[in-house]
Amino acid sequence: MLPADIEPVIRDPKATPPGHRIDLHHSMCFGCGSEAPVGLRIEVIAGEGLTVTAAMKVEDWMQGGPGVIHGGVLSAAFDEVMGTSPLLLRKPVVTGHLEIDYAKPIPLGSTVHFTGEILGGVRRKVYTRCVAHLGDPANPVAAAHALFIAIDLEKHFSGYRERAVHSQHQNGA
Numbered sequence: 001m002l003p004a005d006i007e008p009v010i011r012d013p014k015a016t017p018p019g020h021r022i023d024l025h026h027s028m029c030f031g032c033g034s035e036a037p038v039g040l041r042i043e044v045i046a047g048e049g050l051t052v053t054a055a056m057k058v059e060d061w062m063q064g065g066p067g068v069i070h071g072g073v074l075s076a077a078f079d080e081v082m083g084t085s086p087l088l089l090r091k092p093v094v095t096g097h098l099e100i101d102y103a104k105p106i107p108l109g110s111t112v113h114f115t116g117e118i119l120g121g122v123r124r125k126v127y128t129r130c131v132a133h134l135g136d137p138a139n140p141v142a143a144a145h146a147l148f149i150a151i152d153l154e155k156h157f158s159g160y161r162e163r164a165v166h167s168q169h170q171n172g173a
């Protein structure tokens with residue numbers, strides 16, 4: 001998936017420091033919003049360099065097959081974790097392409113740990129990967145690669161903002 005012309009990218013000196021939560025996308029976001037009526041509420045933590053981490057408890061409402069997570073929920077979680085990582089470059093992005101290898105069933109009640117990494121970029125394209133495990137990094141349960149495209153937030157969402165659902169406390173992208 002990685003192109004031959006991929007180039008290294010550099011963490012922005014003003015990016016969220018390691019160990020801190022990367023700023024909320026917005027409070028009503030399905031992936032990270034703390035006020036979304038239904039959502040994953042994932043907190044993405046900046047790591048060293050171009051890495052991020054996150055954890056997600058697998059709740060009963062996330063069930064797909066009996067006793068295990070729905071694949072689409074896991075996909076959304078990867079999207080959120082990996083899509084937040086380009087903020088280490090101070091680039092807001094949207095997902096262009098996401099692919100996932102589902103290696104093992106993930107039981108309800110478990111906690112999925114994610115480790116994501118920016119691999120490089122070409123123009124507006126940011127290439128990332130992420131691995132998920134249930135507590136033993138040597139025993140992954142899933143892995144993903146994704147391409148994100150940097151956007152101008154105002155331009156990208158113009159024409160949609162009138163449909164936005166707001167919390168009582170916050171507006172914005």
Ligand SMILES: CCCCCCCCCC(=O)SCCNC(=O)CCNC(=O)[C@H](O)C(C)(C)COP(=O)(O)OP(=O)(O)OC[C@H]1O[C@@H](n2cnc3c(N)ncnc32)[C@H](O)[C@@H]1OP(=O)(O)O
Nearest residue numbers: 025079080083084092093094095096097123124125147149
């Ligand atoms: C904002 C803060 C973010 C916080 C975390 C967010 C996490 C969640 C992220 C999401 O879920 S976002 C929601 C799902 N994604 C979308 O709704 C995106 C829908 N698609 C689009 O809006 C446009 O297709 C897109 C902005 C991605 C690209 O359109 P553009 O007209 O701006 O760019 P263009 O088509 O010229 O593509 C730019 C480059 O990306 C490449 N590209 C675009 N889409 C691609 C694709 N799908 N696969 C491969 N390459 C792709 C394209 O070939 C080109 O490469 P080159 O620079 O080499 O010419």
